[in-house]
Amino acid sequence: MSSYSDNPYQSPYDALSSPVAWAAEDARAAFIRRTYLHLAGAIGLFVAIEAAIFTLVPEATLQSMLGFMLGGRWSWLIVLGAFMGVSYLAQSWANSGASAGTQYAGLGLYVLAQSIIFVPLLYIASRSAPEIIPAAGILTLVMFGGLTAIVMITKTDLSGMGKYLWWAGIAGLAIIGCSIFFQFSLGIWFTGLMIALAGGYILYDTSNVMHRYRTDQHVAAALALFASVALLLWYIIQMLMSLNRR
Numbered sequence: 001m002s003s004y005s006d007n008p009y010q011s012p013y014d015a016l017s018s019p020v021a022w023a024a025e026d027a028r029a030a031f032i033r034r035t036y037l038h039l040a041g042a043i044g045l046f047v048a049i050e051a052a053i054f055t056l057v058p059e060a061t062l063q064s065m066l067g068f069m070l071g072g073r074w075s076w077l078i079v080l081g082a083f084m085g086v087s088y089l090a091q092s093w094a095n096s097g098a099s100a101g102t103q104y105a106g107l108g109l110y111v112l113a114q115s116i117i118f119v120p121l122l123y124i125a126s127r128s129a130p131e132i133i134p135a136a137g138i139l140t141l142v143m144f145g146g147l148t149a150i151v152m153i154t155k156t157d158l159s160g161m162g163k164y165l166w167w168a169g170i171a172g173l174a175i176i177g178c179s180i181f182f183q184f185s186l187g188i189w190f191t192g193l194m195i196a197l198a199g200g201y202i203l204y205d206t207s208n209v210m211h212r213y214r215t216d217q218h219v220a221a222a223l224a225l226f227a228s229v230a231l232l233l234w235y236i237i238q239m240l241m242s243l244n245r246r
Contacts, residue, residue, distance in 0.1 A: 035218045035225070042226040087113060094106030125237055151206040208224070
């Protein structure tokens with residue numbers, strides 16, 4: 001595999017747009033550093049938005065918001081559908097070869113969408129057992145750090161996991177949709193399986209950061225990692241809430 005440093009006929013643009021696995025060591029290190037700095041920024045923005053919502057928005061407004069989002073089976077299905085649509089748009093912006101502004105707009109839009117979808121869960125957790133939220137945050141970061149270290153140390157290419165994770169994600173969405181429509185509880189075992197799925201996505205996305213993304217796709221890579229971290233946090237909060245009720 002040749003990199004820009006040992007191929008004098010490769011243009012600087014090609015070096016920037018080549019897969020990470022083909023890039024020179026310094027270019028690869030710079031891409032990984034930018035990706036995780038953007039991930040940290042996305043997490044910080046998520047925390048700031050949630051803090052602003054729960055600090056500045058009046059209680060009556062929050063309850064009205066929750067009433068709209070959780071008012072019935074169709075309300076939550078509509079919210080989830082809108083979230084998926086916005087997520088698709090945000091990811092397409094972040095993954096596009098368009099201007100940096102468009103890519104950052106995609107990342108920002110996705111963080112905002114996640115912040116809104118998290119409001120009902122965080123509201124319920126804060127009213128039932130507020131210590132769950134920081135505990136879930138710490139557990140999420142510890143799990144993310146451990147899974148990231150596994151991929152970084154082994155340097156294993158896990159891109160083959162993608163199709164299996166995709167099908168597992170579709171199955172999970174189908175089960176969630178059925179539970180909302182037919183109004184049955186999914187139980188703690190489903191939550192555990194979704195935590196495992198989120199862990200699989202973290203392994204897969206981290207592997208892509210090491211091997212598959214182009215070196216100019218740090219915003220898209222950060223968005224993918226943030227999506228996996230948000231999924232893991234969501235189900236860890238649910239797991240801790242379930243255990244707290246026992």
